[in-house]
Amino acid sequence: MCGAVMLAKCGPRVMHHWAHEGQRDCDPWWENETEWHREWKNHFPVSCREVSHTAPDGEIHRADIKTPTGIYIEVQHSSMTDAERISRETFYQNLVWVIDGRSFRDNFDLYHMLPDPKSKMAADLVWYPAQRGMNGASDGVFWRWSENPDAIQGTGSMVLVHPLRDIHREVMANYHGHQQYDWVRPRKTWLSAGCPVYVDFGDDWLFRLEQYGESNLRCVFRVAKRKFLHDVMVETRSIDIATRFHPIGTTAFGSRTDCHE
Structure with a gap:
């Protein structure tokens, strides 16, 4: 050439x-x-x-x-x-x-599964970022918009937090390949x-x-x-x-x- x-x-x-x-x-x-x-x-x-x-x-x-x-x-x-x-x-x-x-x-950690971001379920959930050394968030921790109207209004109030195990079956049913990670x-x-x-x-x-x-x-x-x-x-x-x-x-x-x- x-x-x-x-x-x-x-x-x-x-x-x-x-x-x-x-x-x-x-x-x-x-x-x-x-x-x-x-x-x-x-x-x-x-x-x-x-x-x-x-x-x-x-x-x-x-x-x-x-x-x-x-x-x-x-x-x-x-x-x-x-x-x-x-x-x-x-x-x-x-x-x-x-x-x-x-x-x-060895520096790339794959963590918990996430529901399809286009699903109705995903629209209600806010996940905490997973990070090496943070076992709680890395196992899956979230809160719901529907349970925290003050968060919707931006008042900065405390939110009700849930572990992934509370909705594990629903997440699996809506899983299409998305996962949290930490690099x-x-x-x-x-x-x-x-x-x-x-x-x-x-x-x-x-x-x-x-x-x-x-x-x-x-x-x-x-x-x-x-x-x-x-x-x-x-x-x-x-x-x-x-x-x-x-x-x-x-x-x-x-x-x-x-x-x-």
């Missing part, structure tokens, strides 16, 4: 590849590719990987993955500045981030992202970073990787991934059949 000289790297230890001659790369957003990075790209057809685009100023960028429906997926292992994140989101727009969470898994020493740029961010801890699930309903309560939305791989190939907008039901079938996770059904 850039017209520079390339060298064939065909040694006995590293995967054979082409590289620029000298220490350079034509894409300033490029980073060294890890095995985790390659595994993610290998879930998609070759035509979807390393798709190049030229910006109006002539700068070349290669998206890790671009699906046939126009969704871009950037698979990110290393840390990133706010400026670089914003520049990529502005450039690609219809973008999804998948970030490697294995290095901070100790978070990579803050991802909390401010303008495009959906999915954290991959190396198993069969992804966790999309969200805010719960109209509150400032941070939560994650649990999505099966198999569901994610299917939806990015059929949805046209990144924000629609894992928002509706699609029959996927019974083939193994990660196979290309899953992506195209």
Whole structure:
């Protein structure tokens, strides 16, 4: 794409590849590719990987993955500045981030389930933020708008507090994948992202970073990787991934059949 000289790297230890001659790369957003990075790209057809685009100023960028429906997926292992994140989101727009969470898994605590924020039940509940070391809130503590009219009027009165166990069955019946979490020493740029961010801890699930309903309560939305791989190939907008039901079938996770059904 850039017209520079390339060298064939065909040694006995590293995967054979082409590289620029000298220490350079034509894409300033490029980073060294890890095995985790390659595994993610290998879930998609070759035509979807390393798709190049030229910006109006002539700068070349290669998206890790671009699906046939126009969704871009950037698979990110290393840390990133706010400026670089914003520049990529502005450039690609219809973008999804998948970030490697294995290095901070011990600092990422998943807590109690939350009812679907669109449910009638959720509209009446106010949850206390979960946090490492706060066993009460982390097990689930809430109060109800309907029981505390003074709170509605903003008088600052005391509220009647309940533990999650009082409504556990109702929460389970209205659970669609939302959970409270606490991220100790978070990579803050991802909390401010303008495009959906999915954290991959190396198993069969992804966790999309969200805010719960109209509150400032941070939560994650649990999505099966198999569901994610299917939806990015059929949805046209990144924000629609894992928002509706699609029959996927019974083939193994990660196979290309899953992506195209």
